[in-house]
Amino acid sequence: MAEVKLTAEKRTDFGKGAARRIRRQDKVPCVIYGHGADPRHVSVDGHALLMALRTPNVLINLDIDGKSELVIPKAVQREAIRGFLVHVDLLIVKKGEKVTVEIPIHTEGELAPGGNLLEYILSALPVEAEATHIPEGVTISIEGLEAGHTVHAKDIPLPRGTTLAVDGEDAVLQIVAAQTEPVEEEAAEEEAAPAEAAPAAAPEGEGGG
Template sequence: MADVKIAADVREEFGKGASRRIRVENKVPAVIYGHGTDPVHVTLPGHETMLALKSANVLITLSFGGREELVIPKAVQRDAIRGHLVHLDLLLVKRGEKVTVEVPLHTEGELAPGGGLLEVLLAALPVEAEATHIPEAVTVSVAGLEPGATVLAKDVQLPKGTTLAVDEDTAVLQVVQPQAEEPAAEGGEAGEESAATA
């Protein structure tokens, strides 16, 4: 998994006005919490943080206030239109500690010939992993699956040390038979008949 270092500034100003000023400077307001400690409000460099978040569940070594802490992103708020970062919630973690996260689910392979459609029910799989060994993604093979096939959480191959944090019988994806479209003319005729009857 990705591991990056970012220098942060502890911030004393709060509220919408302060957050707006921070974002104008291409920085991101964030809060660090966890392990029963009081939340710490910090400011992160915008560009570095954007690059770090390209990796899911990135492990960040954050230096602030004369100390270093390991954190992982727990909630990321982005601007709905422009997509830039608005605010981050960062969770304190320690090496060797187990954390529950959602890992992106990727598929590989071709479905069986016959026109089945792949329906992804869980885009990310909840798992428990050691904080410094969170997988960036898990991959499921759909090769040869036919309509009616379902892949359950327990069928997903997880890296060593990673366990499911969801019921093992949870469906993560399925192959469905495409519905045949009914000719539009039939509906039109039925409508004309009912109109004539009325």
């Protein structure tokens, strides 16, 4: 996986007011934690961090006062409407150690004919991998799968050095039969049946007077 280099500045002001001031400077407030160290509060250039986070579980080489710290994003908070970064938690990692993360699930191929639907049970796959070799995702072939088929976690090929962090029997994807619209039988019968004859008019002079 690619390693991205970013620069962070220490911050000593906290609270909502301080966070808003940081964001007005096009920076993002972040907290660095892990390995038993006290949490450190920093700010990072907003655009650079946003670009880095386009890669899931990106490995960031963070320069803090001339000292490097390897971190991965652990929690990302975004503004609900416009989607800009509000706050990011960064987890310290060391080369060679294992971390538990969620990686994206991709599919390839076409389902069997019939208009069936692909349903995601898990939107991402929890795995354990070396901190500096986290896979960017996994790819599942759905070629020719028919309704009723379920892909379990154990069925997914994983990169070397990566293991599941969920039960292998957990469902990840399933193929659902397409629902057909019910035939309007009553309407069809009405269209097919001859129109009911209208009552004949009584001849003049007959009928109650």
